[in-house]
Amino acid sequence: MELKRNVGYAAAKLVEDGNIVGLGTGSTTLYFLEKLGKRIIDEELEILGIPTSYQSFLLAKENGIPVTTLEEHSIDIAVDGADEVDSRLNLIKGGGAAHTMEKIVDSAADKFIVIVDDSKVVDKLGAFPVPVEVIPQACRTVSDHVKQFGGVPALRMGQRKGGPVITDNGNFVIDVKFESIEDPAYLEKELNYIPGVVENGIFFGVTDEVLVGSSEGIKSLKK
Template sequence: MELKRIVGYEAAKLVKDGDIVGLGTGSTTHYFIKKLGERVKKDEIEVMGIPTSYQSFFLAKESGIPVTTLNEHDIDIAVDGADEVDPDLNLIKGGGAAHTMEKIVDGSAVRFVVIVDSSKIVDQLGSMPVPVEVIPDAMRVVQRNIEIIGGAPALRMAERKDGPVITDNGNFVLDVAFEEIGNPWDLEVELNSIPGVVENGLFTGLADEVLVGKDGKVETLKRI
């Protein structure tokens, strides 16, 4: 947790007075939002946040960060976590089931900064399943089509309620395991081409830089 705190605090330094900020979702981004709220109060900077989930919305309000929407403002900088990061800064996201709005917000930002600890850095994506948000009525046919392209889908079940996880958009999440992900760019498009799929957790070509917490320090990786 200390590495998450360090990298979250470092990312908060990147936000400038007047910025519209995309607020990611997850345990690492939690520290970023809390620190940004401190800057709003102590440094008296004026920013507005665009949350990617109810979690980040409530945390922003609690931290004193005014919120807005993409319908009202463009995003200067988005800060978000990731579940996996490969050498080309492609990502797997969606462990918190917020990847649809995360991709919209992160992909709309002028600058998209990813914050992770070193355990999230991998040689190739695919050690964890790819989250796929699915319209409930389409789940069976989506599962069948995912199996055709080589995936093994499993419906994500809730831990503290009976039944499946329900996203902020009212949909289900399939966690799809692949033997390997040789070309994440093509797989991202292929998954999103299946009727009934809302969005998947592969984020290819979106991250501008990744702040990595390692050995008590922060290392910056930039897309070439």
């Protein structure tokens, strides 16, 4: 938790007065939102946030961060976590089932910064299953399709409720395990071509910078 706090706080320091900020989802971005809210109060900053989930919306409100929408504003900087980051700064996201809106917001930002601890940095994507958001009626057919790419699909089930996880968009999530992902760009596109898929958790070529928290401090990775 200390590593997540440190890197989340460091990212909050990069936000400038007047920025429109994409607000990511997850356990690391929680600390980013906490610090950003404190800066708004202490430094009297004029900042608006665009949440990527109900979680980040509620945390923004809790921390005093005014919110807006993509319909009203463009995004200067987005800050979000990741489940995996490879050597070329490609990502797997979606552990929190918010990757569809995260991809929309993060891709729209002038600058997209990823915050992770060093356990999330890998040479090649694939250890973490790829989350695929699907229309509920297409669950079986999408599962059949991903097997053709060598994936092993599993419908994500709720931990404290009966039945499957339901996304903020009212859909299901299929977690697809691959032995390794040799070509993230190709797989991202091919998964999205499957009828019934809303979006998948591979983020290829979107990241501008990764801040990595470790016991030795915070390291910046750039393209």
